[in-house]
Structures are given as structure tokens and as C-alpha cells.
Amino acid sequence: MIPVVLASENSAATQKWLNVIRQHFPDLDAHVFDPQAPNAHAEVRAAIVWKPPAALFSRYRALDLVFNMGAGVDAILRQPDIPQTARIIRLEDAGLANPMTEYVVHYLSRITRNFGVYEQHKKNRLWQGAEQTPVQNCTVGVMGLGVIGARIAQALSALDYPVQGWSRSPKALPGIKSFHGQAQFASFLASSQFLINVLPLTDQTRDILNRDSLGQLPEGAVLMNIGRGEHLVESDLISMLDKGHLSQAILDVARQEPLPADHPFWTHPAITLTPHISGPTNHYLAIKQIRDKLHDALQGKPVSGEVTPDSGY
Helix, strand or coil, X not given: CEEEEEEECCHHHHXXXXXXXXXXXXXXXXXXXXXXXXXXXXXXXXXXXXXXCCHHHHHCCCCCEEEECCCCCHHHHCCCCCCCCCEXXXXXXXXXXXXXXXXXXXXXXXXXCCXXXXXXXXXXXXXXXXXXXXXXXXXXXXXXXXXHHHHHHHHHHHCCCCEEEEXXXXXXXXCXXXXXXXXXXXXXXXXXXXXXXXXXXXXXXXXXXXXXXXXCCCCCEEXXXXXXXXXXXXXXXXXXXXXXXXXXXXXXXXXXXXXXXXXXXXXXXXXXXXXXXXXXXXXXXHHHHHHHHHHHHHCCCCCCCECCCCCCC
């Protein structure tokens, strides 16, 4: 059996992971990190984490394989005591891509098909169609073309949306017009009527959705942020909505979660909010992927999804 420590800011989450491991993966000898317990597992090499407490890395100095229960690893990279030799390995999909694609399609079709109008029509007992926008007239820009961003882009292309993507380095996807690097960012923004952000959070992408970048979108553009709340300068978004440069924003993430009760996002008429639910993790698929990668790593085999700390993903 392979000893593994589980650690998260949410004790209910680690208990779910433990239950899945006990039910499906008996080759893993898993226990939940307890900062109050004696340091009896100091030599454990592998951890499964999500926003782990800092004490984990100060207590478990032998950790050299840290598996993240998600694609974004910014919370791990901020830890001051993580061993420099530790390999950080992120999820590459594990069931995230399909529900995130469903989320995007739902909100895009709600806008292009004008479904919101029918809620008011029902109240007024009005049996009447509303104007629709042909998808061929709606260029969608996807920021971030990793596993999830690529899946979203290709699914929208299959629905006949004109789709373009932007990434740090060149990417080639069938049917997707690709932009890359800072030199092509302005051109990408200028033609993105719907902007969908699925970038990882790094020092380079923090605050990337700001007054300058949002101002380069076409008049009346729509922003959908399903990446990280720290990508967005929130006051700049409100300004762009209030002046009418952006028509709507769909936000699944915020800089502070849960969103404070007095936050202006709650009452802004052009903002749709969801509580970080666009891509719920399938715990069985996630832990199966982690278990398989752990076996490969311990046997010296290549492991996909390994993070380069300098790049942030």
C-alpha cells in the first residue's frame, strides 16, 4: 500500500476523498491531515490537496509528490514551506471539461436565443417569439487553450460559433483561429464579442481582465469568467458595464469567495453570478487519475500534468 496524506481548507472535501479511496482504491493508505496530531507520518511522500494549510508542508518535509484536486495550482505555489524538490501535479480534466462546456453553452445560448425574455413573457401571459442572434454572427474568444479551454473551443465550433483562442504559446486546434503572446492579444480582444476566460492564475495573468483589456473588446461585448477571480479587476468591470461598453458579465468566480453580502456584484443588473460551480470535480475520476499518476511517478515513468513553478501551471 502507498501512504498518502489528504489536505484541504475544507474538511468535508477531504472526507469525501477518503471515502472514495476506501471504496475504490484500496492500494492507497490514505489519512486526513490533522495539524493537532503527533507527527507520526512525517515520511509520507505523496499528498492529495486543494488549497492546503501551510502547516502541511512544515510538518511533512518528505513530500515530493503533491497532487492537486483541480487544474489551478496557485494556492500551492504560494506556500512558503513547500519543499523545493517537490513535484506538483495538476488534474488535466477528470470530468471538469464537460460540465464547464455545458455551463458555457447554457449561458451563450441564453443570450443568443434571448431565453431571458420568455420569463417576462410568461409573467405577462404573452405568447410571442423574441429576436434571436444567429451564432454565425457571434465570435467567441477563449482565453486559455489547455485541456479545458480546447474542449470548450471545439464544442462551440461544432455548434457553428466562429471561435478563436488566445494562449501564451502557439496552439493549433482544428477550426479554431489561434492567437498567442502579448503581441497578438489586442487583435484577439478586438474581434471577441463573447470573451470566455479559462486561463490559469499566474503572476502574468493576475488582473489580466482590466480596464485596458476589457476596453479593447467590441462595444456591447459579453464577459464570462470561469477561470479565477483574481484574473478580474472587479471595479474595472463595473465601470465598463455602467458606461455600456460591456453589455453583460457571467461570473462563476470572485476575488473573495464566498462573495461578501455587501459586494456590488449581487445587485448589478448586468451581472449573472454562480458560486464557483461551472466545473464540479468528479471525485472518482480525479482520484483515479491521481492514483494512476502516482504509480507512474513511483516507477520512474513520465507523468503528464506536472507543473513548472516558474510558469505557474
